[in-house]
Ligand SMILES: Nc1ncnc2c1ncn2[C@@H]1O[C@H](COP(=O)(O)OP(=O)(O)O)[C@@H](O)[C@H]1O
């Protein structure tokens with residue numbers, strides 16, 4: 001295994017209307033937790049989607065290397081197979097596909113092997129219990145009629161069941177009540193501990209981070225990482241805002 005899991009160099013990405021990311025450099029090693037903060041519209045979600053290979057964002061420069069392999073040109077599903085995971089800020093509703101069937105198919109795609117049903121069911125049950133999810137949700141259509149909090153929990157359930165090598169969590173905590181934040185945070189902590197899981201957490205909240213070990217905090221402003229610090233930066237931003245990082 002390479003000692004650098006993700007190496008992003010000079011990454012620029014654009015849509016029809018213009019460039020959104022202006023030269024992103026980011027290095028994540030196995031097991032590290034990075035927090036990405038920044039004002040609304042800074043490009044945080046864009047960065048998450050671009051790393052995951054969403055074709056909406058056209059790469060215009062730079063490279064993405066994952067575990068020693070240049071994945072800059074790889075499709076999103078191939079990146080998922082390699083062990084990358086993105087939880088969405090606004091999870092999709094999928095009528096006609098139960099949460100359990102979805103997880104089984106995602107796992108099969110990721111591993112390329114048939115699922116061992118008994119072990120799968122047991123792990124699903126245990127993981128749902130950890131996340132305080134009613135077992136009946138396994139049979140419900142994915143995210144259909146789920147509350148905001150339930151959708152976020154479903155994302156963390158996917159995280160724990162798929163056990164990726166790098167997880168990008170896009171505001172998984174926004175709009176959650178205190179209990180749900182605690183549950184989601186416990187789920188992320190379980191992922192951190194499960195193996196050398198690396199994280200890029202996009203968030204505005206310190207609550208979700210309380211129980212988590214954070215290695216680096218990055219501030220993204222107008223499509224650029226303008227500052228990188230340690231865990232204490234999260235507190236500082238919450239006290240003082242992004243003012244001192246904004247361009248003149
Ligand atoms: N698919 C898209 N089409 C048009 N504009 C987009 C698209 N994706 C992002 N943007 C614009 O790019 C900027 C960054 O968006 P986003 O990455 O969602 O910001 P953040 O997640 O930091 O709040 C915003 O001005 C947003 O409107």
Ligand SMILES: [Mg+2]
Pocket residue numbers: 044045046089170
């Ligand atoms: Mg966003």
